[in-house]
Amino acid sequence: MVIGAGPVGQTTALLLARWGVPSVVLDRRPERDAVGSKAICQHRDVLDVWETVGAGRRIADEGVTWTTARTYHRGVELFAHTIADPGRSAFPPFVNISQCRTEQLLDECIAAQPLIEVRWGCEVTAISQDDGGVTVRAGDELRGSYAVVCAGARSDELRGRLGVSFDGHSFDDRFLICDIRAELPGWATERRFHFDPEWNPGRQVLVHPCPDSTFRIDWQVPADYDLDAETASGALDDRIRRIVGDVGYEVVWSSVYRFHSRVADRMRCGRVLLAGDAAHLVSPFGARGLNSGVADAENAAWKIAWVGYGRAPEALLESYHDERHAAARENVEVTTATMNFLVPPDAERARHRADVLERAATDPGARALVDSGRLTEPFWYADSPLTTPDPARPFGGRPSRGQVPPAAPGILVPDTPVRLDDGTATRLRALARDGFLLLTTSGPDTGAVAAAASAAPGPVRVLPMTGHASVLVEVLGARPGEVWVVRPDAHVAAVLHRPSRADLAAALARATAAMLPVEVTQTSWTT
Known part of the structure; x- marks a missing residue:
């Protein structure tokens, strides 16, 4: 309901x-x-x-x-x-x-x-x-x-x-x-x-x-x-x-x-x-x-x-x-900072605002302090319990205004057109939103990837970033030997280097909150 x-x-x-x-x-x-x-x-x-x-x-x-x-x-x-x-x-x-x-x-x-x-x-x-x-x-x-x-x-x-x-x-x-x-x-x-x-x-x-x-x-x-x-x-x-x-x-x-x-x-x-x-x-x-x-x-x-x-x-x-x-x-934090600039709650912040606005006419450095609203951006699930961290891609925190962080665990994947080997024209996020998506570069054990995908309890698609799909290597900044695990909401759940089947299974389990064996029962949908 x-x-x-x-x-x-x-x-x-x-x-x-x-x-x-x-x-x-x-x-x-x-x-x-x-x-x-x-x-x-x-x-x-x-x-x-x-x-x-x-x-x-x-x-x-x-x-x-x-x-x-x-x-x-x-x-x-x-x-x-x-x-x-x-x-x-x-x-x-x-x-x-x-x-x-x-x-x-x-x-x-x-x-x-x-x-x-x-x-x-x-x-x-x-x-x-x-x-x-x-x-x-x-x-x-x-x-x-x-x-x-x-x-x-x-x-x-x-x-x-x-x-x-x-x-x-x-x-x-x-x-x-x-x-x-x-x-x-x-x-x-x-x-x-x-x-x-x-x-x-x-x-x-x-x-x-x-x-x-x-x-x-x-x-x-x-x-x-x-x-x-x-x-x-x-x-x-x-x-x-x-x-x-x-x-x-x-x-x-x-x-x-x-x-x-x-x-x-x-x-x-x-x-x-x-x-x-x-x-x-x-x-x-x-x-x-x-x-x-x-x-x-x-x-x-x-x-x-x-x-x-x-x-x-x-x-x-x-x-x-x-x-x-x-x-x-985070949205409250960002918008509260904006409102404190637009409607200063005390004399000190009122003086700060007046000073920033006066200087901004000639000082480029002061312009970055003018807060008329930081435009909406996706929230990055770097600290989510569903995300497997990658030490090679640490999350650097909220980027500069108007910028997005590089693709990494917890980040919404950048979108880009993709042409599959069968000639189908689609987009990366469209592929991701059909279930879990495993993106592979050259080097991982393809048998391990296929086995982990087939054993998963939900829809999982494997897409090698080769041929027409090789554009994804540049878009993601992917490296040889990697497997990228992407969630059904197009956020990266994990980036694994030459993973075993067990590594992939663990990342998929973590991305569905199933790190430990848990008995699950299917719901009979009622309305």
Whole structure:
């Protein structure tokens, strides 16, 4: 059962169906509320996940790709940053598209999927579990093998019923968000961030391009800001025209938000997993909310499938908490640093911000200290209990802004086109997401690799990095004699040098939380 039909819930259900797992999606709303831009900035890695369920290409094609981030202070441009694109991925670094349109496209995929049933107007008022499954009350009583709670930020009652705390804090300042439709030549490929402009003194403004000549504008406003009063007085029109100028425009949608920074203390409660905003809330600067929620969904889906099919012990579900809770904590750390720069909580940090912004106009070194949001990036599972460390490839920690670490255990594999020896054109991540993938260079014992693959309890594919696939050697930085073990979510689980069958079996066992012999039983899926 998937509780919540937002993008994270939709993605969870679609990915479960891809593994052959049926689901019922329950949402308390009477129907889809297709209004407002909401979460607009979709990362390349998320588009890649959505492509596995049939939506990534369409979302990317309809979205707007912005390639330049401009930063201003009091009307003066401090610097412009161009997003690097290595040119190997099938998707741009980001696209901007309204959340409601993303939901519509995912709904179309769900409608074509017989393993998914969506029930609107079903508010979950009770949830319990036992060794055999999960029971919820949503008008009727429903029972399933597992449940994923994707019910969004207002999941307090469900978290309470699960005994989950949601500690953190909320920011006093509000943010006014308006979707404006207007013709603004030259703005379609640029994100603009204004520190302390004269038309919003002491606060910030962010402008994002969206499809159909629409621009999303975020103003930081005081805690007592009144949108209705400003609209009625005409002050909202003045606020908008200070940015877009004397052009015709239409307000498509507007809202006022208060940002929060909170993380659930547990993301796994037995057979119930929490994902997306139900598990973590962060400020939107850096686009780490929805993008992180989709990563939750992918992590949860393959692990539920592996445990339910008897391919792995229940301990694999605990690794969902280990990996995604660590990701949530990192997102809170990064976004809290951004909010402390945007809204300094004390005089010392206010002085620091003022000094950095003054120096950034002429000092390139100070520009690196200007924090308008570190753009979302995948979380790297280098410290995961599922990852086999490689001393030759130690994880160096969070890389510089806009960079990714070299491929290594725990890292999401870089994507690249691959042509198989039979002429099939595909991509590395597409191959990885069909199960476990063993990539071999020249030198390993092919018999040992084949034996380990055939003995594994789930789908495992062996792909020699030779012939047409030799491009992978360069992309990964692979060395002779190596076998790369890649998980079903395209993260590297291990890199082994001339491994024996036992070495490979141990790495595969570790990647499914089965380091020791554990009796597993297959779930009979119920909905």
